[in-house]
Amino acid sequence: MDTRNYRGEIKQKENHISGLYIKRTALGSAVGLLWIGEKISFRGARSQVRANAENRIQAINADIHSAAQEANHLKQIATDVEAREGELAQCVRCNTMFRSKFGGALPGNAVDVMGSNHDLARQGWLCQDCWPMASEVYNNIMAYYGAHVGITQKRFIPGYRIVADGGMITTEGEFDSVEDVKSALHLLAARCMANACVCFWPERHEDSVVDGYGPRGNPHYRTIVTFSGRAQAVRVEPDMWVGP
């Protein structure tokens, strides 16, 4: 894989060329001024200075020509490499420079799916080492999320048997409804590679908050109800046992 930054090198060459143009313009106007001075004063020393300046202009013209050739050559290589290996990108996880064909980016919902604490949950270009790991994690979570069987307060799900225990999961923060708590646990279970939740335990919270003040300055209270919950994340398979 070619990780040379051709675009940066081309930019440097172009900056060098524009610097040479500025130098040449300055020398050219100096020659013009000398030429005018020469006509007035007819001094031989001025002719020598003018000849030197003209030689330097010739040398700068040659430099511009060769730098432009090098820049064109670099552009040709850059175009070939980009067609073959993609543009140069920087990994948002490990900062490595790589060609885009060898890496990739996770879908836009990756941070929501994987959780913002997950080291591989990054938005943007990931290199050839980070991207396969990150997409495997993302794809696994999506697969378990999609294969979710259900969430129950019982210790088992009828028709299924538990084949792996993903451990206890608890919602972070509080939700407006039990359904929202279930949705949160559904995702948390998928992150544990579990496709069901048993022993679901929702909790109801009541909080009194000041809602306003009466004419005598007495506060009015309002009750806010929120929910949280926990469950045991489990991996289940359909129970294939058929009676005799």
Ligand SMILES: [Zn+2]
């Ligand atoms: Zn990386």
